[in-house]
Amino acid sequence: MHDVTDTRREEIAAGLAELEGQVDEACRTAGRARSEITVIAVTKTYPASDVRLLAELGVRDIGENRDQEAHDKAAECADLDLTWHFIGQLQTNKARSVVSYADLIHSIDRPRLVEALSREAVRAGREVGCLIQVALEDGGEGGPGARGGVASAEIMRLAEAVAGSPGLRLRGVMAVAPLGGDPDEAFARLYGVAQTIQKEHPSADVISAGMSGDFAHAIANGATHLRVGTALLGRRKPFVR
Numbered sequence: 001m002h003d004v005t006d007t008r009r010e011e012i013a014a015g016l017a018e019l020e021g022q023v024d025e026a027c028r029t030a031g032r033a034r035s036e037i038t039v040i041a042v043t044k045t046y047p048a049s050d051v052r053l054l055a056e057l058g059v060r061d062i063g064e065n066r067d068q069e070a071h072d073k074a075a076e077c078a079d080l081d082l083t084w085h086f087i088g089q090l091q092t093n094k095a096r097s098v099v100s101y102a103d104l105i106h107s108i109d110r111p112r113l114v115e116a117l118s119r120e121a122v123r124a125g126r127e128v129g130c131l132i133q134v135a136l137e138d139g140g141e142g143g144p145g146a147r148g149g150v151a152s153a154e155i156m157r158l159a160e161a162v163a164g165s166p167g168l169r170l171r172g173v174m175a176v177a178p179l180g181g182d183p184d185e186a187f188a189r190l191y192g193v194a195q196t197i198q199k200e201h202p203s204a205d206v207i208s209a210g211m212s213g214d215f216a217h218a219i220a221n222g223a224t225h226l227r228v229g230t231a232l233l234g235r236r237k238p239f240v241r
């Protein structure tokens with residue numbers, strides 16, 4: 001029998017094989033070991049059944065950017081041993097929900113969010129990893145803040161806030177490359193920020209950078225975690241609110 005699930009499994013397996021080849025090649029070019037890189041499958045807009053197929057194919061790190069969708073999928077996949085990454089902009093009133101399933105939150109961008117997450121993590125008896133989302137827009141299109149994140153002057157203060165908050169663990173930095181900018185320049189800057197933070201906080205060793213279109217540049221510039229959606233699962237339908 002060849003059903004839709006088999007077809008989808010083959011699609012995802014093909015996407016994964018192609019991606020793995022490209023990640024291997026980028027690692028070779030950059031002189032890095034493949035084991036330094038974690039691929040996070042960004043499953044937003046795709047069903048929990050895709051998460052299941054990914055897990056069967058050996059992908060254990062799952063990324064989502066909307067709380068409601070992530071919460072439901074994590075619940076549907078509770079029997080799987082997965083690491084859940086929250087990568088989207090986060091409202092403080094979603095803090096309780098997000099800390100209930102997220103292992104690593106990539107989008108820490110303001111002190112009030114840190115306070116809310118800390119309070120809820122303590123209440124839930126969880127320790128949640130946090131990445132400071134760094135704005136890399138200067139020099140690209142869209143102006144500062146267009147793709148989210150905190151400006152340079154605020155980075156260290158926010159990192160200290162996370163490091164000093166019970167229930168939270170400062171794990172590193174995340175960024176989205178500016179549209180129309182030079183990704184190497186942007187990711188090199190992110191690497192510099194990561195080094196500065198890691199000097200004070202040795203366990204903050206995660207650099208979340210690189211998506212389907214630019215992960216080779218991220219690997220060349222020290223990324224440890226790639227967030228890949230389209231290249232694995234196909235093009236998402238336009239989101240209609």
Ligand SMILES: *Cc1c(COP(=O)(O)O)cnc(C)c1O
Nearest residue numbers: 042065087211212227228229230
């Ligand atoms: C959707 C998303 C990704 C994945 O993007 P693709 O181009 O589909 O690989 C990565 N990071 C963030 C923050 C996202 O929202």
